[in-house]
Amino acid sequence: MAVKIRLARRGRKKAAIYDIVVADARSPRDGKFIEKLGTYNPNSNPATIDFSDEKAFQWLMNGAQPTDTVKAMLSYRGILFKKHLQIGVNKGAITQETADARFEEWKNAKDAKIAGKVESLSSAKEAAKKAAFEAETKKKEARAEAIRQRDAEKAAANAPAAEAEEAPEAPAAEGESTEEQA
Numbered sequence: 001m002a003v004k005i006r007l008a009r010r011g012r013k014k015a016a017i018y019d020i021v022v023a024d025a026r027s028p029r030d031g032k033f034i035e036k037l038g039t040y041n042p043n044s045n046p047a048t049i050d051f052s053d054e055k056a057f058q059w060l061m062n063g064a065q066p067t068d069t070v071k072a073m074l075s076y077r078g079i080l081f082k083k084h085l086q087i088g089v090n091k092g093a094i095t096q097e098t099a100d101a102r103f104e105e106w107k108n109a110k111d112a113k114i115a116g117k118v119e120s121l122s123s124a125k126e127a128a129k130k131a132a133f134e135a136e137t138k139k140k141e142a143r144a145e146a147i148r149q150r151d152a153e154k155a156a157a158n159a160p161a162a163e164a165e166e167a168p169e170a171p172a173a174e175g176e177s178t179e180e181q182a
Contacts, residue, residue, distance in 0.1 A: 005066040017041050020051045049073050
């Protein structure tokens, strides 16, 4: 019986989430499987890959064949490198301690690289948010200035008309005063 490590689709339309399963090669994609190893969510950035490394390693050592996508995930997580090192140990080329040390060194470097990517994505998102806020503030200030100029122009246009309304009579002649008329 040929055993494959592959993806089984679930989730809604255009928002797929996949289970990483071990199944008979003859069974359908979403059909019967032997064991579920974990999940894969391609909708997040970076994609979320969550599966049991030990179970996947055990199945690989027992001869299960991964599909291309799962093979890329296993390589990303270091399971294929671990298998490579374990084959070297089984052949007697290196010791188990050396293999474990090499794998831990690789794992630490990979985790640092992933953390750096997550950090750069979050900082880029923050920078974009800050730039959008600054652009919005600039636009808001420009609108406020335009409103101030428009109000100043209206006030300047209304000022001569208001002065004309406030002076109702012509000034009296020099010889005449308002008291003499009484």
